[in-house]
Amino acid sequence: MQYKQQIMSPHDIVILLKIVAYGKESWFQKPLAEALGISQSEVSKSLNRSKYAGLLDPTGKTVMKLALLEFLQFGLRYVFPQKPGPVVRGVPTSHSAPPLNEEIHSNEDYVWPYGKGTVRGHSIMPLYPTVPEAALRDEKLYELLALVDALRVGRVREREFAITALKNRFGLGE
Structure with a gap:
């Protein structure tokens, strides 16, 4: 067998x-x-x-x-661990992107490297190379992926906010 x-x-x-x-x-x-x-x-x-x-x-x-x-x-x-990398131009993710950027204010931005990006920040490698483009075409997907990145690279506070937001988006909110 x-x-x-x-x-x-x-x-x-x-x-x-x-x-x-x-x-x-x-x-x-x-x-x-x-x-x-x-x-x-x-x-x-x-x-x-x-x-x-x-x-x-x-x-x-x-x-x-x-x-x-x-x-x-x-x-x-x-x-799928990830650590923030060098500063590059890209698309904001984790606490630097909606919806967490409304709750968490930081001097350090996290971005997915992307040549057409508008923000400079520490690079976070996306779960798949096409994520930045796909996220920019779909706002709901973008928010979900940014929240997931907060779970990958965030501190306890960011992860707690991300879990609460994911529960709400999944329809599992309390």
Whole structure:
């Protein structure tokens, strides 16, 4: 018997967040792949990994939001760690982007490196190279990705704000 281990990829999180951003709107793999700049075959493999991990329901259409939130809160920064890098031009993320930039004021900006970006700050490598472009085309996705980056690189205060905001966006608020 051959055994193949299912290992999550960083872009699996991006895909799950894009599905969450769709809300109740129905979605299909091809437009999802195009919106994220990820090949359709990679999206298909990602959906299978997420089903296997219990982050998508067995039909592959509904994100298991509580499970995803638990993974994001307790596992993400250990599985896909990131440390702020050199100052570059890019797209604001983490506490430097909405919605956290309304709650947290800092002298240091965090950005995803992006040549067409308008802000200079410490570089945070995105979960997938096409994240800056995809985020700029979809405000809901942008906020979700920025909140997730706050979980990856933020201090306790930023992570607490991010979890509360993610719960609200996932419809799991108290």
